[in-house]
Amino acid sequence: MPAITLPDGSVRQFDAPVTGTTVAAAIGPGLARAALAMKVDGKLVDLAWEIAADASVVFVTRKDPEALELIRHDAAHVLAEAVQELFPGTQVTIGPSIENGFYYDFARDVPFTPEDFSAIESKMREIVGRASPFVRQVMDRDEAIHFFQEKGEKYKAQLIQDLPRSEPISLYTQGEWVDLCRGPHLRTTADVGSAFKLMKVAGAYWRGDHRNAMLSRVYGTAWRDQKELDAHLHQLEEAERRDHRRIGKDMGLFHIQEEAVGSVFWHPKGWKLYRTAEDYMRRRLDAAGYQEVRTPQLLDHDLWVRSGHWENYRDNMFFAEVADDKKTLAVKPMNCPCHVLIFRQGLRSYRELPLRMAEFGACHRYEPSGALHGIMRVRSFVQDDAHIFCSEDQIAPETVAFVALLSSIYRDFGFESFHVKLADRPEKRVGSDAVWDQAEGALREACATAGVDYTLNPGEGAFYGPKLEFVLRDAIGRDWQCGTLQVDFNTPGRLDAEYVGEDGARHTPVMLHRAILGSFERFLGILIENYAGRFPLWLAPEKVVVATIVSDADEYARDAVAAFQAAGLTAKADLSNQKINAKVREHSLAHVPVIAVVGRKEAENGTVALRRLGSQAQEIVPLAEAVARLAREATPPDLRVSTGTTIAA
RNA sequence: GCCGGCAUAGCUCAGCGGUAGAGCAACUGAUUCGUAAUCAGUAGGUCCACAGUUCGAUUCUGUGUGCCGGCACCA
Numbered sequence: 237m238p239a240i241t242l243p244d245g246s247v248r249q250f251d252a253p254v255t256g257t258t259v260a261a262a263i264g265p266g267l268a269r270a271a272l273a274m275k276v277d278g279k280l281v282d283l284a285w286e287i288a289a290d291a292s293v294v295f296v297t298r299k300d301p302e303a304l305e306l307i308r309h310d311a312a313h314v315l316a317e318a319v320q321e322l323f324p325g326t327q328v329t330i331g332p333s334i335e336n337g338f339y340y341d342f343a344r345d346v347p348f349t350p351e352d353f354s355a356i357e358s359k360m361r362e363i364v365g366r367a368s369p370f371v372r373q374v375m376d377r378d379e380a381i382h383f384f385q386e387k388g389e390k391y392k393a394q395l396i397q398d399l400p401r402s403e404p405i406s407l408y409t410q411g412e413w414v415d416l417c418r419g420p421h422l423r424t425t426a427d428v429g430s431a432f433k434l435m436k437v438a439g440a441y442w443r444g445d446h447r448n449a450m451l452s453r454v455y456g457t458a459w460r461d462q463k464e465l466d467a468h469l470h471q472l473e474e475a476e477r478r479d480h481r482r483i484g485k486d487m488g489l490f491h492i493q494e495e496a497v498g499s500v501f502w503h504p505k506g507w508k509l510y511r512t513a514e515d516y517m518r519r520r521l522d523a524a525g526y527q528e529v530r531t532p533q534l535l536d537h538d539l540w541v542r543s544g545h546w547e548n549y550r551d552n553m554f555f556a557e558v559a560d561d562k563k564t565l566a567v568k569p570m571n572c573p574c575h576v577l578i579f580r581q582g583l584r585s586y587r588e589l590p591l592r593m594a595e596f597g598a599c600h601r602y603e604p605s606g607a608l609h610g611i612m613r614v615r616s617f618v619q620d621d622a623h624i625f626c627s628e629d630q631i632a633p634e635t636v637a638f639v640a641l642l643s644s645i646y647r648d649f650g651f652e653s654f655h656v657k658l659a660d661r662p663e664k665r666v667g668s669d670a671v672w673d674q675a676e677g678a679l680r681e682a683c684a685t686a687g688v689d690y691t692l693n694p695g696e697g698a699f700y701g702p703k704l705e706f707v708l709r710d711a712i713g714r715d716w717q718c719g720t721l722q723v724d725f726n727t728p729g730r731l732d733a734e735y736v737g738e739d740g741a742r743h744t745p746v747m748l749h750r751a752i753l754g755s756f757e758r759f760l761g762i763l764i765e766n767y768a769g770r771f772p773l774w775l776a777p778e779k780v781v782v783a784t785i786v787s788d789a790d791e792y793a794r795d796a797v798a799a800f801q802a803a804g805l806t807a808k809a810d811l812s813n814q815k816i817n818a819k820v821r822e823h824s825l826a827h828v829p830v831i832a833v834v835g836r837k838e839a840e841n842g843t844v845a846l847r848r849l850g851s852q853a854q855e856i857v858p859l860a861e862a863v864a865r866l867a868r869e870a871t872p873p874d875l876r877v878s879t880g881t882t883i884a885a
Numbered sequence: 886g887c888c889g890g891c892a893u894a895g896c897u898c899a900g901c902g903g904u905a906g907a908g909c910a911a912c913u914g915a916u917u918c919g920u921a922a923u924c925a926g927u928a929g930g931u932c933c934a935c936a937g938u939u940c941g942a943u944u945c946u947g948u949g950u951g952c953c954g955g956c957a958c959c960a
Binding site for chain 1: 886887888889890896915916917918919920921922923933950951952954955956957958959960
């Protein structure tokens with residue numbers, strides 16, 4: 237007879253197998269009301285699950301994280317029921333809970349549109365109101381297939397067909413409606429609550445494969461209560477407010493147009509930002525022992541055949557031809573082969589290794605039209621690329637040095653945390669399995685040496701080698717993959733790179749492909765969104781606007797601008813015939829970090845009234861002090877001299 | 886590339902089978918003002934492109950292009 241151990245350590249004895257409902261009721265009416273599901277020996281199950289043997293039980297209530305996932309999953313079921321009530325003939329497929337909500341994929345001749353939402357949502361609320369219990373039932377496999385085929389649900393039948401034989405087939409019924417589902421579920425549809433909202437429709441391939449039928453996916457968001465839902469909707473607005481395409485337009489940083497799809501026209505202010513980032517990166521790479529190079533855009537396609545790109549990457553490459561030359565040229569999608577060609581000039585010695593070759597390399601890739609996204613995903617971009625030619629035993633120390641450099645650079649750009657994924661051999665690849673074993677082993681070992689914790693990203697490596705992906709988190713919690721470190725035992729050999737070792741024999745170097753920002757375009761897009769356009773002073777393309785209150789201060793304002801500019805601060809005067817309120821508003825909306833207001837008083841006293849973006853406070857300081865202080869603040873982080881340190885003799 | 890939506894003034898958007906409107910921005914004038922919109926006036930359009938239907942198309946239909954949201958892709 238089951239003895240139930242509760243989280244507080246107490247034990248309850250029962251005479252016969254019991255359900256969670258019974259146990260909760262035995263503990264108290266409060267818990268009986270609050271318990272939505274339970275964990276039996278750590279496994280999440282329905283409250284109606286029967287416990288026959290001794291077990292530890294933890295009840296899940298609305299405030300537990302597990303509850304949220306159940307709410308979302310159940311909301312998906314409610315959505316599916318609502319859709320099938322409203323649109324008979326629609327087939328159901330799958331409907332999982334996801335981050336922030338749920339979706340359900342439907343097979344239907346006419347895809348859903350957002351206009352259908354209000355009817356579906358009303359029906360969903362009606363179903364929630366019915367408080368139909370979720371009832372679990374286990375069915376024989378063939379019977380279940382037959383059951384769904386009878387109902388005309390061929391996708392469901394297919395799902396069961398493909399489940400492993402060992403898997404029990406469970407169905408859940410809510411009222412009249414039945415779905416194939418592993419579970420678990422809440423008690424009744426009422427537990428879903430009312431804090432849900434349908435968000436968007438989208439096409440999605442059956443089983444995520446583009447060769448399959450396109451289904452109509454309905455996305456929803458669901459939360460424990462209205463407050464959480466509101467917070468989420470607010471968060472979405474916040475993300476939209478930060479959209480780099482919006483801010484790029486508002487601040488006049490860049491534009492993209494039809495004549496150059498997927499390529500960026502950088503405007504003066506945007507290019508200033510770009511150059512600030514590039515100059516910074518160049519200094520960091522110089523200091524870290526990299527040698528910068530520059531290589532051609534167009535190269536004979538034969539090179540790409542040898543490198544393996546022709547075979548594995550041709551569909552994503554641009555090609556160029558001219559009338560009186562039979563050669564086909566490829567626009568480089570990567571810089572690596574070019575760097576190998578430089579490496580191959582002359583005889584290399586082991587003494588030159590590790591040889592770190594860097595290039596801000598302009599690459600072109602024919603990305604699918606649907607993948608393009610502002611400046612984040614483009615067809616023409618510049619990588620902060622470098623290749624480290626080294627011996628096998630230099631992989632680990634180079635990885636350690638790289639991770640240190642990358643962390644420091646991310647920190648300087650305002651990103652405090654990142655995580656790492658290790659992507660191993662993909663299906664489409666070059667090189668033997670033995671070489672891949674070696675490369676993957678070397679990379680894992682390097683991670684251990686560098687003290688890097690990583691999660692596995694199976695099958696996602698480059699075609700020439702496994703890679704580490706460095707994913708950073710922005711100010712509103714979104715993740716972006718930027719940095720990468722790839723171990724390549726293939727390309728150097730394919731392109732005949734070699735060096736003379738200590739033993740006098742010729743060896744093939746290992747090549748580490750690495751990038752920190754990834755591409756400038758993407759990284760700057762991320763920076764824009766991370767800061768919502770409110771850049772720290774060193775990055776801000778326009779640092780100071782001197783705004784006058786009266787025209788009597790014009791002369792002084794010009795002098796002030798000159799003083800800021802002399803200190804290297806991009807500054808301009810706003811002498812326009814507008815009220816100071818309007819000027820403050822205009823420049824605040826343009827994300828200018830510092831507004832220096834000058835009126836009669838300031839002109840007389842040689843001061844400026846500083847107002848920082850995002851604050852209403854003003855500080856009146858002598859012009860010279862303002863210049864010195866802002867110039868110090870605008871110094872890039874790598875050039876700042878920390879005060880108070882003395883250099884030891 | 887696939888599914889769906891969208892394309893009208895510099896921007897945000899309204900509108901309609903009889904060839905176009907608002908707010909903001911711009912420009913002109915007045916106003917000299919103390920920290921997120923001073924007032925008045927003026928100008929501004931191949932209604933994405935091409936084809937079709939129609940007496941007549943910015944509007945309806947088709948095709949193309951681009952953008953947006955997903956999916957697939959991201960070596």
